[in-house]
Amino acid sequence: NAGVTQTPKFRILKIGQSMTLQCTQDMNHNYMYWYRQDPGMGLKLIYYSVGAGITDKGEVPNGYNVSRSTTEDFPLRLELAAPSQTSVYFCASSYSPSGGVYEQFFGPGTRLTVL
Amino acid sequence: GQNIDQPTEMTATEGAIVQINCTYQTSGFNGLFWYQQHAGEAPTFLSYNVLDGLEEKGRFSSFLSRSKGYSYLLLKELQMKDSASYLCAVLDSNYQLIWGAGTKLIIKP
Numbered sequence: 587n588a589g590v591t592q593t594p595k596f597r598i599l600k601i602g603q604s605m606t607l608q609c610t611q612d613m614n615h616n617y618m619y620w621y622r623q624d625p626g627m628g629l630k631l632i633y634y635s636v637g638a639g640i641t642d643k644g645e646v647p648n649g650y651n652v653s654r655s656t657t658e659d660f661p662l663r664l665e666l667a668a669p670s671q672t673s674v675y676f677c678a679s680s681y682s683p684s685g686g687v688y689e690q691f692f693g694p695g696t697r698l699t700v701l
Numbered sequence: 702g703q704n705i706d707q708p709t710e711m712t713a714t715e716g717a718i719v720q721i722n723c724t725y726q727t728s729g730f731n732g733l734f735w736y737q738q739h740a741g742e743a744p745t746f747l748s749y750n751v752l753d754g755l756e757e758k759g760r761f762s763s764f765l766s767r768s769k770g771y772s773y774l775l776l777k778e779l780q781m782k783d784s785a786s787y788l789c790a791v792l793d794s795n796y797q798l799i800w801g802a803g804t805k806l807i808i809k810p
Contacts, residue, residue, distance in 0.1 A: 627802055628788070628800035629790075687749070687751070695742075
């Protein structure tokens with residue numbers, strides 16, 4: 587199993603550009619998440635999904651969009667990139683049956699700089 | 702508001718024991734996680750506590766007191782590879798993880 591994979595690993599964007607961060611998991615997990623991590627700060631939840639076709643906003647969703655058409659994929663779209671979106675982005679997944687709590691597995695991250 | 706507090710940085714000596722504390726105030730509680738994150742890498746799961754008490758897993762132990770809103774991670778027989786950030790995260794009433802900023806642990810020979 588590859589686990590959670592993310593592409594690209596690094597990206598530099600100009601202000602106003604758009605891009606999609608890709609995330610794929612092969613563990614058949616129902617829950618998937620997108621976080622951003624700024625230096626010296628905790629992880630902040632951007633969006634999450636409890637299953638294919640269902641997405642919901644997290645703590646910091648502005649400027650981002652997601653979709654979940656399959657169990658495996660959960661892409662994050664940045665529209666009109668701004669310097670405030672410079673961060674490390676982590677995708678994570680977990681298996682969360684009703685009544686159970688399981689750990690989240692993280693991808694290697696995408697380091698995004700907006701200039 | 703929701704808040705998780707951890708020390709920013711700690712230093713310890715190889716072979717010693719270190720305790721990393723975490724205090725939390727969250728809307729609801731469905732458990733507390735500890736993750737390890739090496740520089741430039743993704744967080745990896747260490748432990749999960751939902752009941753009061755101590756959970757031991759090899760050199761690492763995690764303690765929880767729900768009444769005090771307090772947890773600690775205890776690392777024994779420290780090794781150089783334990784140099785990393787340690788993240789405390791609480792699962793709130795909506796089953797979302799609220800993350801602390803992490804404690805950077807520096808191990809000296």
